[in-house]
Amino acid sequence: MSSEASEHQDGGRRARGVTRAASRRAVAAGERLLPFVAVAAAWELVARLALLPPQFFPSLRTVGQTLWRLLVSGVLLTHMQGTLVRLGCGFLLAAVVGVLIGMIMGRSIVAEEILAPLISLGSPIPGLAYAPLFVLWFGFGNLPAVLLVAVAATFPVAVNTWTGAKTVKEIWIRAARVMGAAEPQVFRQIILPGALPHVLLGLRLGLARAWRVLVAVEVLTAVPRGLGWLIFGAREFLQADVMLAGIAMIGLVGFLLDRVVLAYLERLTVVRWGMLG
Amino acid sequence: MNGRAHPNPGRRLALGASGVLLLAGAWETVARSGAFAPVLTPTIPEIIAALGRLAANGSLLGHVVATLGRVMSGLVLAAAIAVPLGLLMGRWRPAERFCLPLMSVLMPIPSLAWVPVLILWFGLGNTTTVLLVFYAAALPLAYNTWTGARSVSPLWLRAARLMGADTRSLFWKVTLPGALPYVIAGLRQAFARAWIAVVGGEMLAASAWGLGWVIFDAKEFLATDVMMGALAVIGLIGLAVERLVFAALEARTVVRWGMLRSGSG
Numbered sequence: 001m002s003s004e005a006s007e008h009q010d011g012g013r014r015a016r017g018v019t020r021a022a023s024r025r026a027v028a029a030g031e032r033l034l035p036f037v038a039v040a041a042a043w044e045l046v047a048r049l050a051l052l053p054p055q056f057f058p059s060l061r062t063v064g065q066t067l068w069r070l071l072v073s074g075v076l077l078t079h080m081q082g083t084l085v086r087l088g089c090g091f092l093l094a095a096v097v098g099v100l101i102g103m104i105m106g107r108s109i110v111a112e113e114i115l116a117p118l119i120s121l122g123s124p125i126p127g128l129a130y131a132p133l134f135v136l137w138f139g140f141g142n143l144p145a146v147l148l149v150a151v152a153a154t155f156p157v158a159v160n161t162w163t164g165a166k167t168v169k170e171i172w173i174r175a176a177r178v179m180g181a182a183e184p185q186v187f188r189q190i191i192l193p194g195a196l197p198h199v200l201l202g203l204r205l206g207l208a209r210a211w212r213v214l215v216a217v218e219v220l221t222a223v224p225r226g227l228g229w230l231i232f233g234a235r236e237f238l239q240a241d242v243m244l245a246g247i248a249m250i251g252l253v254g255f256l257l258d259r260v261v262l263a264y265l266e267r268l269t270v271v272r273w274g275m276l277g
Numbered sequence: 278m279n280g281r282a283h284p285n286p287g288r289r290l291a292l293g294a295s296g297v298l299l300l301a302g303a304w305e306t307v308a309r310s311g312a313f314a315p316v317l318t319p320t321i322p323e324i325i326a327a328l329g330r331l332a333a334n335g336s337l338l339g340h341v342v343a344t345l346g347r348v349m350s351g352l353v354l355a356a357a358i359a360v361p362l363g364l365l366m367g368r369w370r371p372a373e374r375f376c377l378p379l380m381s382v383l384m385p386i387p388s389l390a391w392v393p394v395l396i397l398w399f400g401l402g403n404t405t406t407v408l409l410v411f412y413a414a415a416l417p418l419a420y421n422t423w424t425g426a427r428s429v430s431p432l433w434l435r436a437a438r439l440m441g442a443d444t445r446s447l448f449w450k451v452t453l454p455g456a457l458p459y460v461i462a463g464l465r466q467a468f469a470r471a472w473i474a475v476v477g478g479e480m481l482a483a484s485a486w487g488l489g490w491v492i493f494d495a496k497e498f499l500a501t502d503v504m505m506g507a508l509a510v511i512g513l514i515g516l517a518v519e520r521l522v523f524a525a526l527e528a529r530t531v532v533r534w535g536m537l538r539s540g541s542g
Contacts, residue, residue: 035375036382056397113289114296121297124515125508126473128389129489131480132496133504136317212387212470216477220493228390232481235393243397247390254385 058241067245075230076249082225083214084253086142090149091210095203097150098157102202105158106165106195119159127152128213131220140222145214148221152213153206160205164198165191204262211254227253319502327502328509331491341510343486347403348468348475351410355467359419360460366419367426368452377423380416388413388474392481406478406487413474414467421466425459426452458531465523472515 040060046052047059054062070076105112105119127148134144168191176190218228227250234242301321308318319327331337366373388409395405429452437451479489488507495503 031374032378035379038375039379052398110292113292114299116296117293118296118300120516121512124469124472124519125512126476128473128480129476129492129508129511132492133501133508136496136499136501136504211385212389213473213477215387216389216392216481220480231390232393235396238397240394240397243393247386247394250390251382251386254387258385 055238056240058244062241063244063248066239066241067248070242070245076245079225079227079230079246080249080253082223082229083218083227086145086218086223086226087149087210087214090146090214091153091207093146093150094153094157094206094210098154098202098206099161099199101154101158102161102163102199103165103191103195105162106168107191112162119155119162123155123159126213127209128216128220131217135221142221142223145217145221145223145226148217149210149214153210156205156209157199157202160198160202161195164195164202167198168194200262200266203265204258207257207262208254211257215250316499317501319505323502324505324509327500328506331503331506337510340486340488340491340507341514343484344475344479344488345514347406347478347487348410348471350407351475352414352464352467352471354407354411355414355418355471356464359415359463359467360422363419363422363460363463364426364452364456366423367429367456373423376419380419384416384420388470389477389481392478396482401482402484405482406475406484409474409478409482410471413470417466417470418460418463421459421463422456425456425463428459429455454530454534461523461527461531464526465519468518468523469515472511472518476511 043060047054047057051057058066067076101115105115130151131144131148134148138144138147172190172194173186176186181189214226215228215231218226219232223229227246231243231246231250234240234246304318305321307313308315308320328337331340362372362376366376391412392405392409395408399405399408433451433455434447437447442450475487476489476492479487480493483490483493488511491507492504495501495507
């Protein structure tokens with residue numbers, strides 16, 4: 001009897017707890033949406049006041065419709081594919097070259113001293129600044145675009161790999177040698193994993209930088225298709241809705257690249273080995 | 278590869294110079310070999326001569342001033358808005374809850390993606406370029422300042438309050454200096470991004486002056502010597518700002534206060 005009563009009480013408490021949790025969750029969701037609702041309202045207000053012509057400052061409805069239209073017709077996906085392939089090729093090139101340079105610099109003092117001034121002179125030049133020169137050398141199209149992305153991304157990869165290779169504990173290397181590890185084995189099993197957290201950070205920064213310049217690179221090298229090309233092409237026709245839809249897509253891809261691709265890579269390696277929380 | 282012994286500075290200088298000379302020599306060989314059209318591969322004396330020409334007629338100074346002016350206006354504007362915002366977000370939860378989601382949405386959108394929209398709204402020229410620099414600089418600055426304001430140890434705040442500090446001196450003497458290493462790191466990052474944005478902005482929203490515009494314009498005349506000269510100037514200014522301005526800023530503040538060791542990074 002008393003146990004039954006307590007059960008009832010428990011159930012009641014649990015039910016109340018559930019509703020309270022639900023309402024708390026609703027409030028939290030509302031709070032999370034609030035900033036977006038506020039910005040959207042401000043945007044709509046400016047659009048409705050018609051301070052600028054509607055082609056210049058479209059309402060969110062128009063932008064949404066355009067985004068849907070471009071998505072359904074496949075235009076957006078075609079452009080996105082072009083951009084992603086270009087990004088992938090350029091980034092891959094940068095990853096290979098950057099890790100190679102960084103590893104050599106980190107493990108050989110002579111190489112470090114020869115290359116360090118070149119790195120510090122080269123890295124403050126935005127990769128984008130080479131665009132007109134590369135167009136003269138390689139013509140318009142995909143080749144200069146990929147190379148420019150690679151140039152922009154190589155520096156952060158190289159610098160961070162260099163730091164990583166230098167910070168591998170000397171005692172690990174000596175211990176491995178004493179235990180009879182051959183040089184290739186020392187490199188594969190000690191230096192590479194030891195440097196990996198820094199290498200991954202470098203790859204992450206390199207990818208972010210590649211992504212930031214790619215939009216402009218696509219315009220300057222006049223590639224046949226790409227998200228950058230889409231938004232700049234829309235300028236000719238004063239289509240701000242197409243631009244904003246394109247920008248939304250660019251933001252989404254950028255977000256996914258960082259959160260999904262690199263976070264996955266990190267979980268797969270350094271987190272699994274317990275080198276990073 | 279005998280450990281990490283510190284080599285002597287003379288050897289270091291010689292090796293460093295040899296790296297630069299090696300690259301210059303390789304370029305010179307390619308340029309003089311005749312394998313490529315000479316107009317596309319200017320020799321180093323030609324590049325220096327082109328720079329000298331630009332410097333002599335005063336246009337180089339004009340371009341440098343235009344570019345630096347845009348970067349500085351954008352950075353000052355960004356600092357004036359993003360640093361207070363970051364501090365506010367770090368010390369006041371509602372501000373954090375409102376701004377952080379918006380910042381995370383804007384973060385993955387590159388500044389240069391806004392160029393066509395900005396051109397549509399503000400036309401070609403300085404307004405567009407400065408706003409571009411502002412956007413590129415403001416986000417990392419606000420983000421770092423926010424992190425810095427949160428990293429201020431609550432122990433310091435309580436200790437200062439116990440010792441009778443009022444809200445104002447708490448802010449100026451504890452919160453702000455405590456957040457400063459992050460603010461300076463944010464400024465460094467902001468400058469690096471602003472430097473990319475200004476070159477891209479000058480190329481895409483052309484305005485007749487600026488180092489980015491020089492490179493873009495030189496393409497029309499196949500003036501690769503001018504292009505490479507301007508590239509060198511862009512690199513040197515970027516290096517100088519990084520090494521002189523930010524190093525001095527750090528030495529005067531956070532290093533002197535013992536919050537950061539000098540020579541790190």
